[in-house]
Amino acid sequence: MQPPQDDDTADLLAPVPAVRTGSLVGYARVSAKGQLLDRQIYALNTAGCIRIFSDKKSGKNAEREEL
Structure with a gap:
């Protein structure tokens, strides 16, 4: 593991983050074109x-870009 960096150049999305922040990352998904992500995104932001x-x-397609 790399030593922590003191500046903002640390890649927090790297496989092994240099600094563990306890930050949350969210994933929202709908399966039909008519459905909206608004409520899920609001809940994740909250x-x-x-x-x-x-x-x-x-959901039957496991090849989702954001997943």
Whole structure:
């Protein structure tokens, strides 16, 4: 593991983060085109997620870009 960096150049999404922050990352998904992500994204923001990924794809397809 690398030593912690004191500046903002640490890659927090690296496989092994240099600094463990306890930050939350969220994932929202709907499967139908007519469905909205608004409520899920609002809930993830309210929970304190610093980064949110979202998809509008069917659950049967495991090849989802954001997953």
